[in-house]
Amino acid sequence: MAAVDKLTPNDHRVQHKSYTIPSNPYNTTYHYLLAEPPSSTPTTGTALLVHGFPDLSFGWRYQVPLLLSLGLRVIVPDIAGFGRTDAPSDLHAYSLQRVVKDLLAIVRHVQGKAEGDDVEPIVLAGHDWGGAVVWRFALWHPEALRCVISLQWAGTEVDEALVGREKIRAFLKVLYGARRDDGKQVFNVAKGLDLEALEVDKIGESPLVNGEELEYYADEYARNGIKGPLSWYKTSKINFDEEKVLFDEGRDKITLPTLMVVALRDNALPPAMSANMHEYCTNLTKKEVNATHWALWEAAGETNQHFKDFLQGVLKEQPLKASI
Known part of the structure; x- marks a missing residue:
């Protein structure tokens, strides 16, 4: 296609x-x-x-x-x-x-x-x-x-925990389909977001947005949190x-x-x-x-x-x- x-x-x-x-x-x-x-x-x-x-x-x-x-x-x-x-x-x-x-x-x-x-x-x-x-x-x-x-x-209480551009960037990656490198689940619909598992350096890449798009999203969300x-x-x-x-x-x-x-x-x-x-x-x-x-x-x-x-x-x- x-x-x-x-x-x-x-x-x-x-x-x-x-x-x-x-x-x-x-x-x-x-x-x-x-x-x-x-x-x-x-x-x-x-x-x-x-x-x-x-x-x-x-x-x-x-x-x-x-x-x-x-x-x-x-x-x-x-x-x-x-x-x-x-x-x-x-x-x-x-x-x-x-x-x-x-x-x-x-x-x-x-x-x-x-x-x-x-x-x-x-x-x-x-x-x-x-x-x-x-x-x-x-x-x-x-x-x-x-x-x-x-x-x-x-x-x-998520809004109080997701402070700073890099933490928000990792959060967005997870919701856009990224997984942790070790396979540990960070988010699912039934349980929500596991904030302890949201470690910035352990989140893989999103299959849905490219690098330029992700940085754009992170910058925009960092404006007001x-x-x-x-x-x-x-x-x-x-x-x-x-x-x-x-x-x-x-x-x-x-x-x-x-x-x-x-x-x-x-x-x-x-x-x-x-x-x-x-x-x-x-x-x-x-x-x-x-x-x-x-x-x-x-x-x-x-x-x-x-x-x-x-x-x-x-x-x-x-x-x-x-x-x-």
């Missing part, structure tokens, strides 16, 4: 942008990647890609070139607490509703709309925590979307309280065209978790890839083909409306 085109850490096809959300009570400034389709490709709209943990905007590096080839402008933020985006101390800054509002503001900004204006409907995709974000986005603001794509959705990213796991009560109105009002169904790509070997978010999705997504397309949690990278070609087949249908059925 031919190699899949992907972005590099300093790829000329993307611009690094930042935007302070006007309506955000924490004055959060988001970093995002912005990529425009080639001048020779007719513009078909805007796509917003939302990453999860432990990842960054760069986690969509295999998918951005594909979306550009389909004529889509691509926005890929570092979500709250990650990479170059601010990491507020208040857990409410990481609630799914708050993040949806922030992402919608970024889209509005990129599209040149005034605060509060309707946006030109977008293609929305999420992975891991990003998957949880996109489903909530579809419930809160279905009018802003053309379709939804998701791959896997979903009190710790791991506390912000792990805040996402401490917001269940906040999310419940904010989202209760959706269910009270019967707004618990998604009628937009929806693609769910299930990774068959994902132990963190196993395929069984999506078994009843059709009850809540009434226009669902479901596909599978033979991959672990990191299907975006590990099965990039197969994943991209599912994206392409689905999006070509959506873009044909929902052509971009000319601006007035």
Whole structure:
């Protein structure tokens, strides 16, 4: 199979942008990647890609070139607490509703709309925590979307133990598939992370990211440490309280065209978790890839083909409306 085109850490096809959300009570400034389709490709709209943990905007590096080839402008933020985006101390800054509002503001900004204006409907995709974000986005603001794509959705002291770039680097290597040289297990889904086994000089290489990519991730995570990213796991009560109105009002169904790509070997978010999705997504397309949690990278070609087949249908059925 031919190699899949992907972005590099300093790829000329993307611009690094930042935007302070006007309506955000924490004055959060988001970093995002912005990529425009080639001048020779007719513009078909805007796509917003939302990453999860432990990842960054760069986690969509295999998918951005594909979306550009389909004529889509691509926005890929570092979500709250990650990479170059601010990491507020208040857990409410990481609630799914708050993040949806922030992402919608970024889209509005990129599209040149005034605060509060309707946006030109977008293609929305999420992975891991990003998957949880996109489903909530579809419930809160279905009018802003053309379709939804998701791959896997979903009190710790780890944030206090993972201090310093090298410790974070070793942690990332393990979660990206690296093993200890002596075979001792450092992480599994059932037991979590064995901090005593996370010895920097005993961790092998990751099969999923190359050296340049790993150093990029380590540098980005070292900016604010791991506390912000792990805040996402401490917001269940906040999310419940904010989202209760959706269910009270019967707004618990998604009628937009929806693609769910299930990774068959994902132990963190196993395929069984999506078994009843059709009850809540009434226009669902479901596909599978033979991959672990990191299907975006590990099965990039197969994943991209599912994206392409689905999006070509959506873009044909929902052509971009000319601006007035």
